[in-house]
Amino acid sequence: MNAPRVNESKAITIYDIAKEAGVSPSTVSRVLTNNANVRPEKKERVQMIIDKYNFKPNALARGLADTKSKVIGLLVADVRNPYYAALYVACETAAREAGYSLLSSNSLSEMEEEELLIGKLQEQKVDAIIQAGGSVDDLSTNLEYSEFINQIMATTPVIVTGKLDGTQCHMVQIDHMQVMDLLMNHLLELNHRRIALVGGAMHVSSTFMKVQRYKQILQKNMIKLDPELLMVEGGYSTETGYELMNEMLDRGTRPSAVIAINDYSAAGIVRSIVEHGYRIPQDISVVSQDNTFLTQIVAPNLTSVDYDYDAYGKKLIETAIAVIEGKKVGMLRTVTPKLVIRDSSGPAPEQKDI
Amino acid sequence: MNAPRVNESKAITIYDIAKEAGVSPSTVSRVLTNNANVRPEKKERVQMIIDKYNFKPNALARGLADTKSKVIGLLVADVRNPYYAALYVACETAAREAGYSLLSSNSLSEMEEEELLIGKLQEQKVDAIIQAGGSVDDLSTNLEYSEFINQIMATTPVIVTGKLDGTQCHMVQIDHMQVMDLLMNHLLELNHRRIALVGGAMHVSSTFMKVQRYKQILQKNMIKLDPELLMVEGGYSTETGYELMNEMLDRGTRPSAVIAINDYSAAGIVRSIVEHGYRIPQDISVVSQDNTFLTQIVAPNLTSVDYDYDAYGKKLIETAIAVIEGKKVGMLRTVTPKLVIRDSSGPAPEQKDI
């Protein structure tokens, strides 16, 4: 009769395994890390005991000994935003597949908060920090921020989404120019000429680049820029989209198509348009960016630009691991956007006003 | 002229601080942990040097030494679901305020995956594991799962959302009965008698409880249960909501109000209703659960049951910390729901059929 199984409060260690296998702790460690020769029969014996107890080496001790925690810190602006949620899941999946864990935080767009959180991540000895969104994207504080990142980089490698000048940190960036190209080409092919840009803020670098590109494309197509169609002066929320669109329509400005800065604000834009009695896409087309699940919640389903989040996350994690392992990898990698056409965009209506 | 600042590759340690302060490492540690007496003037001197270098103790070493990592593992079903995203952020905030970090994973509803992830968390020596959603809620595998949790509990305390019999693990649970009470009372007060229940799956415990309660309330109000109004046989997605509602309306069943299992599916339900030419709430009221931001994206804005995510997350973290610190705390804590009335619910239309 076996002794009753009792919760031995002490966790099992490499020494216990060693004793039971009749070998030294070093040997057990060698079996564990698998980067030194151990005689096959011994290796097997040790492995059996490891399996028997389902022994898992203490990651803290391991991290302390070899100064690699196998944890990557991930700072996202806010996972409640579907865009970041998608990116976060993609990163986690990629990290897991590479044998890393993720220590993540929501910075909630306070730069002070960010500093605190990064400090926390450093305490935890994460091997690298990925910063997705937040201060990185803010043109107005960019210089100051680069300084800050450089300081962090002295200790921990940092990878950011977006582009950050004046640092040695690696970047994975969506090709914002191409995002705008995709949207504009789609609309121009549908004969739209009065294309509005709604939502976003100019001090955010991605938005800034998109507006630039928007203007370029108009020019190339001999379309005169109507400043009334450019309403990039709010935020990225549903509320903002709703208000900006209301303002435009109430003022009498009538676009044939609207480019929303993201799906989130598109929801507000769509509502405003519908409430003003226009049909989508018959009267006004709406196209959006991010291709989150919101595209399928809003009626009609939104045409939106997708970033292939899995690939995006994978690139971030790959870059982080490459840097950790000291391998060479491009400083700036790009995520290629793709247009997903749904029901919210259609041919421009016959022109009746100017 | 100062020497140029160079990246000293070696991180600064407690010993460096000790040397510069002219004290022993033990003393520095005492200042750091603040749980032993240190002569004030010495304490100040050490603290100054700590501040000077902005020294942060290595969390790995610390965790190894006192077998407390100050990290809590959080397993959520899927942060891309706004409900879990809200809960996740709430937990993170609460954890941070209590001086803990969060190591989180998305279990993505594979029980195998869950086991793997929990194993990972244990390796990382998290002080406790919070499991939010996933297998916990599945009645069909509940027994097997309890066994599994008990095994984990031998090493790491586990806190789950929902109710899990046969384990010693702490639970924080939404009062599902009350959720249904709130929704039904609201609708009954608005004179609704033909109330449909759409979405969800009976093997999920929360849904099961809600259906039970739904029947009880009908009975108490002398309303005969119409099985055609009960469409709890799909999932929790927008797609499911859309399909189930289509099925009901196409079949000719006409409710005066619909209770959606969550906001996510409500979006599909709303779309189906609108596409069938009914107005919300004039013809059919829709009420929902979770009170995520989706309530404000769907038009009309959804009446929904809120859980006060901040309080919810805080209860989870508080419970976890209490367990970690060996303090007594109730095995089952409850989250009280609250109804948020918006535009999707209104008085029942004058009865014309039966």
Place this chain on the structure above:
DNA sequence: GTTTTTGAAGAAATCGGTTTCAAAATGGGG
């Protein structure tokens, strides 16, 4: 058959903290 090379495995140092233990310093009372 002896010497050299290579491979396997243990002892011990190390990572960077916390904590126990014992010694030293301080302080209060007689």
Place this chain on the structure above:
DNA sequence: CCCCATTTTGAAACCGATTTCTTCAAAAAC
């Protein structure tokens, strides 16, 4: 001013791995 109780403090052990350094044995070379 001395003695005893109480703080303070430092030395050393410890947490649980990895890794370097040795030693020893076996295989290869001569």
